[in-house]
Amino acid sequence: MSSSTKNAKNMSFISLIPSVWFGVFLLFPILMTFLMSFQKRGTYGGVEWVFHFDNYIRVFDLIYLKIFWKSLLLSGSTTLICLVIAYPLAWALVTLPQRTRSVFLLLLIIPFLTNMLIRIYALKVITAFDGPFIALLVQMGIEVDRFTVSQNIWLVMYGMVTTYLPYMIFPLYAAMDRMNFSLVEAAQDLGACPRHVLFQVLVPNTYKAAVTGASLVFIPCLGEYLIPDLLGGAKSMLMGNLITEQFLKARDWPFGAALAMILIFLLMIFIFLSSRSKGGASGKA
Amino acid sequence: MALILKNIVKKFNSQTVVQDLSLKIEDGEFFSLLGPSGCGKTTLLRMISGFETPDSGQILLDGQDLTPIPSNERPFRMVFQSYALFPHLTVGENLAFGLKIQKTPKEEISERVENALNLINMLDYKNRFPETLSGGQCQRVAVARAFINEPRVLLLDEPLSALDKKMRDHMQTELRAIQRKLNITFIFVTHDQDEAMTMSDRIAVMERGYLKQVSSPHEMYSSPANAFTASFLGDMNVFVHSGQKVFIRPERTLVSLSPMASDLVSYSGEVINKLFKGVFWDVYVRLSTGGVVKCLVDSKNEDMMEDLTIGKEVQVGYSQVYAHVFETE
Numbered sequence: 293m294s295s296s297t298k299n300a301k302n303m304s305f306i307s308l309i310p311s312v313w314f315g316v317f318l319l320f321p322i323l324m325t326f327l328m329s330f331q332k333r334g335t336y337g338g339v340e341w342v343f344h345f346d347n348y349i350r351v352f353d354l355i356y357l358k359i360f361w362k363s364l365l366l367s368g369s370t371t372l373i374c375l376v377i378a379y380p381l382a383w384a385l386v387t388l389p390q391r392t393r394s395v396f397l398l399l400l401i402i403p404f405l406t407n408m409l410i411r412i413y414a415l416k417v418i419t420a421f422d423g424p425f426i427a428l429l430v431q432m433g434i435e436v437d438r439f440t441v442s443q444n445i446w447l448v449m450y451g452m453v454t455t456y457l458p459y460m461i462f463p464l465y466a467a468m469d470r471m472n473f474s475l476v477e478a479a480q481d482l483g484a485c486p487r488h489v490l491f492q493v494l495v496p497n498t499y500k501a502a503v504t505g506a507s508l509v510f511i512p513c514l515g516e517y518l519i520p521d522l523l524g525g526a527k528s529m530l531m532g533n534l535i536t537e538q539f540l541k542a543r544d545w546p547f548g549a550a551l552a553m554i555l556i557f558l559l560m561i562f563i564f565l566s567s568r569s570k571g572g573a574s575g576k577a
Numbered sequence: 578m579a580l581i582l583k584n585i586v587k588k589f590n591s592q593t594v595v596q597d598l599s600l601k602i603e604d605g606e607f608f609s610l611l612g613p614s615g616c617g618k619t620t621l622l623r624m625i626s627g628f629e630t631p632d633s634g635q636i637l638l639d640g641q642d643l644t645p646i647p648s649n650e651r652p653f654r655m656v657f658q659s660y661a662l663f664p665h666l667t668v669g670e671n672l673a674f675g676l677k678i679q680k681t682p683k684e685e686i687s688e689r690v691e692n693a694l695n696l697i698n699m700l701d702y703k704n705r706f707p708e709t710l711s712g713g714q715c716q717r718v719a720v721a722r723a724f725i726n727e728p729r730v731l732l733l734d735e736p737l738s739a740l741d742k743k744m745r746d747h748m749q750t751e752l753r754a755i756q757r758k759l760n761i762t763f764i765f766v767t768h769d770q771d772e773a774m775t776m777s778d779r780i781a782v783m784e785r786g787y788l789k790q791v792s793s794p795h796e797m798y799s800s801p802a803n804a805f806t807a808s809f810l811g812d813m814n815v816f817v818h819s820g821q822k823v824f825i826r827p828e829r830t831l832v833s834l835s836p837m838a839s840d841l842v843s844y845s846g847e848v849i850n851k852l853f854k855g856v857f858w859d860v861y862v863r864l865s866t867g868g869v870v871k872c873l874v875d876s877k878n879e880d881m882m883e884d885l886t887i888g889k890e891v892q893v894g895y896s897q898v899y900a901h902v903f904e905t906e
Contacts, residue, residue: 477628478661480649482675482726492674496665 322556329549339545347550356534356551363531364558366445367513370452374460374509375502377453382464383494404458409518412451416522419447443525451519456512460505467501468494500570507566511559531555579603580625580730580762585634587620594620595631596786602730602764607756609765609773612783613809618766619734621783625764626655626732638729654723656733660715662707668694668718669703675726693721696755713744720755730762737772749775770810774798782806798826804903814870816895818842821902825870829899832860832872833892834884843894846870848887858882862893 329347332340350356385393403411419425421438429436471494479493495502517532524530529537535555538548580602587595594617602608610618623629625636627648636643643651654675662671672690681689694700697717707715716736723731736752737745753776756763767773773780774794782789782797782805790802794810801807807824808815814830816823823842837843846862849869857873864870870893874882885891 472659472661474657474659474661475663477648478655478657478663479674480628480647481626481653481655482722483649483678484674485649488678493663497663 325549325552328546329553331546331549333544333546347547348554350547351550351554359529359534360531360554362528363514366449366452366528366530367510367516370449370456370513371460371506371510373449373453374457375506378457378460378464378505379502382461382468385461385465386468400458400461403454408455411455412519412522415447415451419523443523445524445528448520448524448528451523452513452516455519456509459508459512460502463501463505463508464498467498471497503566503570507563510562514559514562515555579639580764581635581637582621582625583635583637585621585624585631585636587617587624587629587631589620594786595624598634598786598788600781600788600791602762604729604762605760607753607763607765607776607778609767609777609780610783611767611770611773611780611810614768615785616783617786618768618783622655622732622734622764622766625730626653627651652729654726654728654731656719656723656731656736658735658738660707660719660736660739662715662718662722664707667704667706668699668710671707671718672722672725674722679726689725693725696758697721697751712740713748716740716748717751720752724755724759724761728761730764731756733763733765735766735768737767738769745772752776774810780810782809784809801901807901807903812871815868816842816844816864816870817866817868818900823895824901824903825895825899827859827871828873829895830870830872831894832862832874832885833894834881834889835892837892837894841894841896842900843892846891846893848885848889848891850887851882851885858885860885862891864893 328339330343330345332342332344332346334340385396388396417423419442421442423442426436426438426441429441475493475497476489479489484492515532517530517536520528520530520533521536531551535548535551538544538551542548582598582600582602585595585598586593596617598617598621610621612618620629624631627643627646631644634644638652663674666674669690672693673686676686676689690703691700694703697720699714699717699721702710702714702718707718710718716739719736720731720733733752737748740748749772752763752765765773765776777794779791779793780797781791784805790797790806792802797806798811801810801824804822804824807813812827814825814827816825831837831841844864844866846864848860849863850859850861852859852861853876856876858876860872860874862870862872872893874885876882
């Protein structure tokens with residue numbers, strides 16, 4: 293008895309480690325950022341300790357609002373495209389025989405586990421204005437403007453979709469794999485055509501997984517700065533890039549902090565909405 | 578007016594699971610497909626429902642060939658082994674699923690759902706979700722969801738196998754009662770011979786893709802057509818008489834401490850076990866010629882059972898009238 297309580301005490305010490313980790317490396321920096329967002333930029337970089345709201349007022353400048361809107365639009369459309377691609381793909385996967393299925397899963401997992409920087413950089417090199425893709429187009433006699441092909445918003449979108457697609461496929465695949473397949477047969481038996489099966493059986497039973505997938509894609513997309521930076525160049529400034537620039541180039545840490553707080557706030561709204569919609573669904577099921 | 582299967586053949590890869598099978602099922606019949614697992618009975622049912630396509634042969638309903646018609650347009654409804662109730666819909670919505678697809682008017686849907694729930698005694702459960710129901714209740718909802726569309730034929734794929742024994746016995750009577758009330762054809766797949774015997778108007782016994790016999794339970798029990806149905810449906814004792822296998826039901830096998838009447842075929846043997854079953858004793862006798870047979874002794878016969886101790890020498894016999902002899906296959 294006494295030894296077990298002693299063990300329990302030891303265990304509680306162990307469980308303290310992640311809490312400390314979270315406190316020191318997550319909550320504390322966020323608190324710092326929060327406090328900094330009310331300060332003033334120092335003349336030579338750094339921070340001047342004056343409390344004011346100017347940074348937040350500046351955020352509502354039209355230039356920045358446009359960047360916010362563009363980021364939301366890009367993340368939203370990436371999420372939507374991922375959903376549209378992943379849904380039939382996940383269904384195709386679960387209906388494959390077990391052996392071919394593992395081959396296809398492996399084909400999805402290998403690029404997923406490959407370092408993102410390498411993948412994106414490879415894409416940048418391939419589509420660069422003096423890269424192999426354009427060389428190929430020129431060889432084939434197709435006239436192109438080298439600079440519109442190399443760095444643009446569509447390339448950014450392509451990079452985003454290919455990077456985050458697995459985050460959408462895997463939860464959907466898991467949910468469909470768990471689902472009792474005879475539900476589909478039962479629906480067909482009751483006279484349902486493929487459209488009915490999709491919207492009245494598959495979608496309601498995989499809805500939660502789709503919301504999970506959407507969160508896993510949308511949230512990192514909104515803060516993404518690497519992909520737009522490498523594939524979009526200066527043409528596509530997004531929230532992530534804007535924040536990075538404030539800290540690293542403009543040396544306006546307080547304004548960067550204010551932007552970061554706004555981004556965190558937006559993400560929290562999204563997480564709240566998605567968890568509430570999931571809770572609603574589970575309450576009904 | 579009947580469902581006719583004509584020369585159905587079905588292969589999976591190179592293995593033939595249904596072998597040139599022909600069958601006629603009458604309207605309003607409770608018809609069972611009985612056989613050990615892997616005999617092709619479920620495949621046959623899935624071909625009738627349209628989930629599988631036969632490699633050759635025809636499925637005819639009132640003379641019309643159904644083979645090119647997809648499952649969602651056949652006038653059949655299936656009850657699945659796993660029930661397959663939609664977990665995101667209430668009991669009432671589950672029942673209404675098929676009617677909504679057919680664009681039945683709202684008032685009519687709610688009226689028919691109420692009627693169906695009434696028939697299965699589950700009116701109070703209309704707004705419950707399937708996960709809150711017991712196995713037997715899920716079963717009844719699954720059956721109701723199938724018959725609410727008034728199909729010509731209801732296909733049931735081992736629907737009782739997930740229930741415990743008591744519930745299963747109860748559901749057997751209930752299913753039979755529902756079938757009588759609706760007066761639609763039920764095709765019932767099972768590997769449980771008692772279940773098939775209790776419920777069916779007719780039984781088709783299948784073995785390794787072949788149809789072995791089709792007849793009423795009583796006829797199949799009292800005059801089996803071959804050795805397989807004889808031993809698959811009910812208990813059978815096997816005697817060897819002048820080089821031939823002779824099949825006798827345990828209730829037709831007599832046991833006695835004194836010599837048998839001269840018109841009976843008799844063997845000597847030794848009692849090796851006796852089990853009290855309530856109405857009867859099961860008495861197991863090892864024959865001197867080899868093999869063990871089972872005899873039933875009425876438990877009112879108390880004096881005799883006292884004498885029939887284990888190890889006792891006894892006479893076992895049968896009348897030729899009740900003997901079944903089959904050509905070797």
